[in-house]
Amino acid sequence: MVGPVLIVGAGVAGMTAAVELADAGVHTVLVERLSTVGGNALRLYKAFPTDDCFFCFEGNRWRPGIRKCFYRSALTDQPNIDLRVNTTVVDISGTPGSFTVRLRTEPTYVDPKKCILCGLCTTRSEAFKLSSPQCQPQTVSVDPTLLDDEARRVASECPTHAIDLDATPSEDTLVVSDIVIATGYHEFKPQGVQEYGYGEHPNIITQLELAEMLDPTGPSGGVLLRPSDGAPVERVMMVQCVGSRSVDHFPFCSKICCVFALKHANIIAQEHNGIRVDVVYMDIRTYDRHERYYRMARRAGVGFIRGRVSRVVPRDDGRLDVVIYDSLLDQYLQYEVDLFVLSSALEPSEGTAALISQLGLQDRSGFVAPVEDGSVDGVMAGDHVFVCGTALGPAEVPESVTQARAVVSRILQGGV
Amino acid sequence: MAEKSAVLLCTCGGQLNLDYEALVDRLGEMELAGHVEVHDLVCQPDGLDVVKRLLAEHGRLVIAACTSQKLKPRVDMALQHDGVTAPLITYVNIREQLAWVHKPSPEATEKALDTVHGAISLSALAEPPSVVCKDLPRHVTIIGAGIAGLECAVNLSRLGYSVALLERSDEVGGHLRRLPVIAPTGRSGPEVLGPRIDAVMSSDRIDVMLGVDVKFVEGEVGSFKVHYTADGSQEDGVIETSAVVLAMGFKEFKPTMMDEYGYGRNPDVITQYELSTMLSEGRLERPSDGGSVKEVVMVQCVGSRSEQFKRDCSKLCCTFAIDNALELLERDPAIRVHIVYMDIRVPFENEAVYRESREKGVDYIRGRVCSVWQSGNNTYLRLYDSLMDQYFQLSPDLVVLSSALLPPDGVEELAETLGYAVEYDGHVKELYGKLRRVETRRRGVFAIGAVTGPQFVSEAITDAQAAALLVHAELQGGRIETVPRGAVLDLDSCVGCSLCAQHCPRGVPLMIEQDGGADETEKIQFKAAIDILNCHACGVCQSLCPSGATELNFLTNEQLWAQTKGALSHAGRDRPVTLCFYCEECAASTIDIAGTLHMEYPASTRLIPVPCAGRVSAIDILRAFEYGAATVMIASCEKNRCHMGGTGNEIAQAQVDVTKEILSAIGWDSRRVEMYRMFSAEPERFRSAIAEMVERAHDLGPTPVHLGTAGQWKEVVS
């Protein structure tokens, strides 16, 4: 018997696995640590290779269409999907085919099925907000640290009585036939990688932070301003392989950072008038049709400097002096920039290591490793244990969702 | 026949700032409103009970509430729970498209009234749908028996399907047969293939056919007929099958036309695959004279990343060049290997292999090879080193070209009868690059492995496994039972023009030869046939059909026109109104997100949903003008990102262009109609588009219809 299936992590990979299983009639429990599904995608604005939003995944038989935005994916109303947000796996026991899992759910304070987003609480108290217009479940979230009297008052006025500020954590134990690990990645925060000065100056940011700045529905409304003083940005410099391809940090190549850096460089060069972008790199790795982004960048006037950054020094006028060794010219060059953007490595997300050890799996540079059964099998991590998306290693969305479908395929074949 | 509908208005917990009293009064006066009721929380259990009651009492219902994108799934679930599968409900968005974006005003009330008026007019003409069943043979045909085809066959057989696995050559396994090592596994190609070939050969569900050439394919999902010829046989064979999986792999570029390398003339210049083949056969020698190999130069990006041959990167060749370099050193550590490159591209942990190769002494030269020539028994090579800014000369025993990976032969030819789209680089085009990689434009046709673009073995395998699932989902295990939404064809009205068959984004309509009519001269030879179960319900065929023969069963021409007329009730000379037809995919969500963000725009706007922008015909737009619209806009997904196989919105664009021409021809200002593309990450696109069309409505003033001068050549085009 297949099912129920536990999916850990509701990024695009986990969500895809869930709707495919649901379509096939298999009951799934989709567990997400945060209060909304979507994972990193929710913060990334625009996606290659299609240059539209980052906010969709596939529709399913019951919501036909080739893709659906997160906000209208109706995950809380789907048959066969039991979505549990604010939830983590405490422990796993039992045997393959019949695992016993203990889940812990932190309170969300708002019942997602009851919240209608009417706006009453959000207009009255800071404690309530809509985390993103694309969040799913579509419900307000609560910041418990901001709860005051007004918050309590408005809670009692909620027209659907969706708010329960006295909610407490709960635990639940389930038996599942298969486990899918879709815990994704975390963008490495390069604090302490000396030459880049991340964390020491507000104008030194990562690509993910840049994506949030470029997002027209984000905090800055899509305008590039220096975080330090709000002055308009005139020069951006990106540096590749931060933490990646480095024996001190991650020996691997994070595979997609060249493409997303150029995606961002092109958005800036083409849509933000007059801002100059330079990219410091060792090798530009734009595989297959992604080469288009490299061609576009060259055409749009993005500068490319092959070399390494040796020093970043803040100046009094809010700019940064960047010293670079250019390996083509065999020279040191100095640039003045407003925004210094680090294409930082993708590392396994927190908690992945615990799952690896609880389930006795192998790891591959910290990510979940596929089993080596001699046949290059990508998505199987153990007996009745599967893995997809960036939990397997750096991957783009198209790859992540294809892996998720491969997982479902294998589960329906009996977990072999 | 016009039926009355009940109308249910939601106040969203009493938080929507609309004049409900006026709405109830004035809606009550409308002839088609059988009953009007207000509820505070339609989406909550009490409200859902009201929906059930009203539906039971009145048969058809209009719900004016929040976006249907969110409400409809919940209502559907609640009704399904009671066994109601296809309710006659029409949704009107008075929250994201109204109360959240307009200040309370008489105009906002008018918009609400008009929009509901449109909806009850549409609802009045709705036909109750019925359930349809269809059985599909559980049989799939896979073309190509490389690693992708083999893996897919095994997966499908485990899901209970019979498979015909067609291979053109006389052996299964594809390129992997000749690969001495597959990075990153360290195993050889045959080792990776072994278990799969065994599984295929021992399965009684999989029929392997070697030496087979597919000629053409007829039919559609559920009933394809694959015509082929087999080696040595003159007769055509036919396979009846429900779905087709393309797994034809790739072809290595043979750079004979690139003079600088001398490939094809100098036997010691070979490609990587030729080197792999040599190594997998245990040989290593100079092809020219069998001499020993002491120095090798590998040249990267041969044919790739060049405007002349292949614009893009071939993705794998850096990895396998390094593999082959290490394999050479394994055979003889004294061999000197140089790799001439522009960028070394090795993903993820292959970086470690790259590092290892550097440590083992592989010499990496960043630059370009200028020329290769022969002198006596030796080969010489001149190159430019861009790091040193210097020219060098080498005399290697072997020059190995990391040659581009191209689509296999025959992709274009098969596309002609199978109807999938082809990418600019000649590979099979995926349905939607971000999320639907292994499906193609054509329903029931899938593509896996290197035929979609260069792929690593692990990727080809993942594709194959995923495709097995998608085939299974498409065929629904062999039996489809559903209340179909889609195009219905009236055969008598079909004039055989084949526009639907040519332009359906998913390739659904087929042109079927008609048998003997009474009068040979008047007979239409071919007529369309549409299987509604395959239809994607976009309405493109409807907007193109010159005789109104095909119509969506939930949005007929009469329905859309009635809705348009109702929605424009208040439009007139002094009330310039902008009508927006929006697709229920990216445009609907862009409008919703603009609403969620409370982005204000004028209330002199009427929004009408269509499944795809391609549903809207020039006639629909002209009707809107006839009923009093001042300007009309169509909101769709981005170019190439249409949810209907990528092309529905291009049909919409064509309809808009035609309408502009018609308007110009009859003396109207063609700026009265426009098409806009959008996606929800940029809600401002919708706000500024509709603001622009409202401004044009004001600037251009009353239309000839308002002035009563239509047809009299009155409007001056500026």
Ligand SMILES: Cc1cc2nc3c(=O)[nH]c(=O)nc-3n(C[C@H](O)[C@H](O)[C@H](O)COP(=O)(O)OP(=O)(O)OC[C@H]3O[C@@H](n4cnc5c(N)ncnc54)[C@H](O)[C@@H]3O)c2cc1C
């Ligand atoms: C700057 C940047 C730009 C990018 N741009 C693109 C692009 O343009 N196109 C593209 O295709 N790809 C892009 N990517 C990659 C893309 O983000 C990923 O491929 C995709 O988001 C991966 O989805 P996922 O589901 O595997 O992981 P994630 O999005 O990381 O989702 C994992 C989910 O699991 C949850 N989770 C983690 N651990 C646990 C736990 N222990 N218990 C419960 N829940 C847990 C997390 O909260 C998260 O919601 C980009 C990446 C970056 C960093």
Ligand SMILES: Cc1cc2nc3c(=O)[nH]c(=O)nc-3n(C[C@H](O)[C@H](O)[C@H](O)COP(=O)(O)OP(=O)(O)OC[C@H]3O[C@@H](n4cnc5c(N)ncnc54)[C@H](O)[C@@H]3O)c2cc1C
């Ligand atoms: C030199 C070299 C080294 C490589 N090294 C590695 C490596 O180290 N690691 C790695 O992961 N990948 C490597 N690859 C890539 C690997 O070869 C591909 O991933 C793999 O072959 C893709 O499998 P496939 O089934 O899609 O295509 P193929 O292997 O090309 O198989 C396609 C099959 O379809 C058949 N066919 C084609 N057209 C038709 C038709 N019209 N009708 C019927 N049959 C047809 C062909 O005869 C063939 O048998 C390497 C490739 C090359 C060229």
Ligand code: SF4
């Ligand atoms: S993808 Fe590019 S930036 Fe990222 S680690 Fe690899 S080479 Fe460096």
Ligand code: SF4
């Ligand atoms: S993989 Fe390497 S050799 Fe192949 S085209 Fe890309 S950059 Fe060139």
Ligand code: SF4
């Ligand atoms: S409605 Fe669309 S998908 Fe259906 S047959 Fe017509 S054009 Fe094709």
Ligand code: SF4
């Ligand atoms: S379906 Fe939604 S999320 Fe996806 S591109 Fe369209 S608007 Fe954006």
